[in-house]
Amino acid sequence: MFNFNGKLINEDDKILDAKNRGLQLGDGVYEELRIVSGEVIFLEEHYLRLMSSMRILRMEIPMNFTMEFMEEEMLKTISNEDLKHTKRVKFTVFRNSDNNSALARNSVSYIVTTSLLLNPFYILEENEYEVELFKDFYKNSSMLSNLNTTNKMLKIVGGIYAQENDYQDCLLLNEQKQVIESLNGNIFLIQKNVIKTPPLTDGCLNGILRKKMIEIISKLEDYELQELSISPFELQKADELFTINAIDGITSITKYRKKVYSNSVAKKLIGKLNAAARMSVSKAV
Incomplete structure (x- = not known):
């Protein structure tokens, strides 16, 4: 399941390939975060870095793109049952375009994806590395x-x-x-x-x-x-x-x-x- 611009869609939805410049041209930025029991770890720091990255890349930041909005969209993608667990969330923002041409508009879209993590906090592994x-x-x-x-x-x-x-x-x-x-x-x-x-x-x-x-x-x-x-x-x-x-x-x-x-x-x-x-x-x- 994906959260695409606030709409939950299936993985095979063609809109991901048709509009995603992050996928087609690498024209995107993202944040990977941990969510533990419904709480986002280092939310403010991740939000501020995302905003800074978007400004550096001259992406248009929507007026509603607040820290609270980002948190809400991530939690929306996680089911009520999964909120009890630790989740890895990837919030990707990419620039919109017409027909995936090299010339781009500055407006953006976003995708939120999630996966399960086993440990709620950080564990120092003793494995060979x-x-x-x-x-x-x-x-x-x-x-x-x-x-x-x-x-x-x-x-x-x-x-x-x-x-x-x-x-x-x-x-x-x-x-x-x-x-x-x-x-x-x-x-x-x-x-x-x-x-x-x-x-x-x-x-x-x-x-x-x-x-x-x-x-x-x-x-x-x-x-x-x-x-x-x-x-x-x-x-x-x-x-x-x-x-x-x-x-x-x-x-x-x-x-x-x-x-x-x-x-x-x-x-x-x-x-x-x-x-x-x-x-x-x-x-x-």
């Missing part, structure tokens, strides 16, 4: 790279490379060959008491949980946060690496080439991240 650099293509260090657009070809090809070579993830580089993120999300590197993450100017995704994690680490007395470029040579000197995104939370990297990492810092941070998620819901209430 080996990564490698993906060097076939680079991600440009521009503002467009900070946006969550529907054009994910780089990550798709990188994901196939990881699968073919038995890696759980790959690390992406920008044109200056600096590590900026993984296929799975933003990256954090820990060496002694310093925690580094690439700056947005390097081309990494402007992730909601990246921002939350920066806020959390900045309040810790035992660690120094640095938003600085990460060289591939630093990876084997690090004590710990982890990625983060709004759906999975923290994922600890266990191995890169011959380097094996611990996850002690990630274990300390996962509880604080869950606390921040709960706080976001209580503030909304």
